[in-house]
């Protein structure tokens with residue numbers, strides 16, 4: 097088998113989705129799909145949720161260890177791999193020690209309730225075993241919007257979970273979806289999301305503008321006229337309001353979907369004015 101064929105043999109799908117800051121990280125598929133699977137905007141979680149048996153994980157690790165023998169960081173793949181129990185994660189890490197002994201750090205996607213289900217001791221144990229970063233789609237800080245989009249958590253649960261990560265030293269990278277409230281709730285979405293983010297310490301806020309995926313419940317709401325989809329320019333104005341109201345520290349803010357063609361990036365709070373100027377400039381191009 098070629099190197100390429102070996103890689104293909106250990107992943108269920110041809111394309112694997114890693115967050116921007118993990119693009120160089122080796123990825124081990126430990127689960128598939130999302131344990132929640134109910135957010136009305138999501139087109140991402142098509143697979144039936146499952147945690148892979150240890151035998152399969154060991155089989156894939158043997159191959160990955162040969163392909164990436166020097167790696168020191170590993171990404172556990174799955175839409176919310178952190179929903180695995182502490183025991184399951186520690187068992188996988190035991191196997192990692194055997195086949196990829198250089199690995200000292202782990203990162204993965206998580207839902208907020210995956211964090212809340214774990215005790216403080218479990219979180220500390222996982223941090224001690226090397227869990228270094230969680231990538232979490234918080235999407236909004238507005239309870240009305242979280243509820244309307246069926247996210248399954250409230251803003252106070254988000255804050256509680258992230259504060260628990262602060263106590264353990266696990267870093268978190270958050271995704272926010274500008275436009276998720278629609279036109280009627282745009283201002284609420286920006287202000288409440290900033291209010292929520294200001295209470296915690298994200299390493300990174302990654303804005304991904306709302307995309308309506310065909311046949312999702314939110315797409316159907318838009319078709320029926322009960323969700324008022326915003327234009328890219330309106331969404332960018334909403335994002336400007338979000339940034340204006342952010343008081344986070346040492347946090348990289350980025351949006352790779354600005355007006356569907358640009359990326360903006362800056363470290364907050366130092367580059368806040370630069371970010372706002374970049375947005376004003378891009379909006380001025382649209383007249």
Ligand code: SF4
Nearest residue numbers: 130133134135138175
């Ligand atoms: S938690 Fe994430 S992956 Fe799961 S349904 Fe919601 S947006 Fe999709």
